[in-house]
Amino acid sequence: MKDLKPKEIVTELDKYIIGQKDAKKSVAIALRNRWRRRQLDRDLQEEIAPKNIILIGPTGVGKTEIARRLANLTDSPFYKVEASKFTEVGYVGRDVESMIRDIVELTVNNLRVKQQDAVQEKAARMAEERVLDILLPPSAPPSAFAADGGLTDGGPTDGCPIDGSPSLAAGDADFVPAASTREKLRAMLHKGKLDKRKIDLDVTAQSSPMVEIFSNSGIEEMGINVKDMLGNLMPKNTKRRRVSVREAMGILTQEEAAHLVDMEKVKTDAVLLVEQSGIIFIDEIDKIAGKGQNHGPEVSKEGVQRDLLPIVEGSSVPTKYGTVKTDHILFIASGAFHVSKPSDLIPELQGRFPIRVELHSLGAEEFTRILTEPKNALMLQYIALLRTEGVVISFTQDAVEKIADIAVEVNSTTENIGARRLHTLMEKLLEEILFEAPDMDEKNITIDAEFVTKQLMDIVEDQDLSRYIL
Secondary structure (H helix, E strand, O other): OOOOOHHHHHHHHHOOOOOOHHHHHHHHHHHHHHHHHHOOOHHHHHHOOOOOEEEEOOOOOOHHHHHHHHHHHHOOOEEEEEHHHHOOOOOOOOOOOHHHHHHHHHHHHHHHHHHHHHOHHHHHHHHHHHHHHHHOOOOOOOOOEOOOOOEOOOOOOOOOOOOOOOOOOOOOOOOOOHHHHHHHHHHHHHHOOOOOOEEEEEEEOOOOOHHHHOOHHHHHHOOOOHHHHHHHHOOOOEEEEEEEHHHHHHHHHHHHHHHHOOHHHHHHHHHHHHHHHOEEEEEOHHHHOOOOOOOOOOHHHHHHHHHHHHHHHOOEEEEOOEEEEOOOOEEEEEEOOOOOOHHHOOHHHHHOOOEEEEOOOOOHHHHHHHHHOOOOOHHHHHHHHHHOOOOEEEEOHHHHHHHHHHHHHHHHHOOOOOOHHHHHHHHHHOHHHHHHHHHOOOOEEEEOHHHHHHHHHHHHHOHHHHHHHO
């Protein structure tokens, strides 16, 4: 995990997210506190709990993006879940512990991929030896290299030999030694001369286990991984395929890389990483809050809150990779809180989210900056997409400001969906160009305020139409 200072964290977040300084400051402090905790004695480390955060604000203002970018900055395990998923457990919902199992599963997969990438060079060398074994079996005499990439059984061959010389029969006294033949094959392999040769390769077939019908929680709470257990009992299903040498190298490299990875260490590291550096983003937490004293208690919503409480508070969750303690996982919750408010959550859960930050609605100035400033700015995305067709588009400053003004107007007259409105407007604005791009004669297009007005104002002025289209 990168040890960034709070100011450095905010600076990095500024590259992707416009505004919302208070929220960036809060998450930067929470992240830095993790680094500070790791510098303390182990006894004191256990006593310091993370300061969980509630981000309050309308949709499309950057709540999810802040949490996601924060995790990317520090390479921390990250998982996003909607609180509303847990409201109908037994029907369409899920048990709250599934979020812990999911983040561990994701972390294990990510660590395994990183470990495989680290051993690619060694795996490639091992795959090369396996390919050479197929091309030149140790038991077969190196009489000649057949046209299909294999070797004869000892008699003369109809194919071309590896060095261009006439084919050699198995009984010839002057045949090339096996070691020399293997090295010639290796040289040809490195030069790509064998890439199109076909060989027979046994590949592990991908099949879904029948036991997937069981629920994760039921199996894992028993401490039994049924899928792995049955996988060890049943023989592996392999399928013989005829593939090119180039394709075989790729398949065998991945197989060897998987064998080189110490999965027990990966699992142990993943559990530790989740426990010490995991970030879980609980979206739509306002959907499980009550609506005040005027309504009776909503059993389903309050039940989800009480189920969430021990996870956020700190508990041990059984997973197929081991027991995971949630005491030091950072939980970031978010919600619009249009109808309810944070104080409508049960007091125990409120106490576990001591930091509350309000994110502000976005105006024309923020929209203008969002369109142009971030590293992945929306306009830069469309410019890059059309450049693949040879079309070069450019936006004037007045066009950018006009798009931002229209976004504010549509958000105020219809549902306020924040910066997501810009995606809708940009797609509608460039619809014709995106459609005609492959066949356009004029490859240089400048988009100004007049073009924006012509394309969008008719829809904006017709409010009934704009509700459907924008």
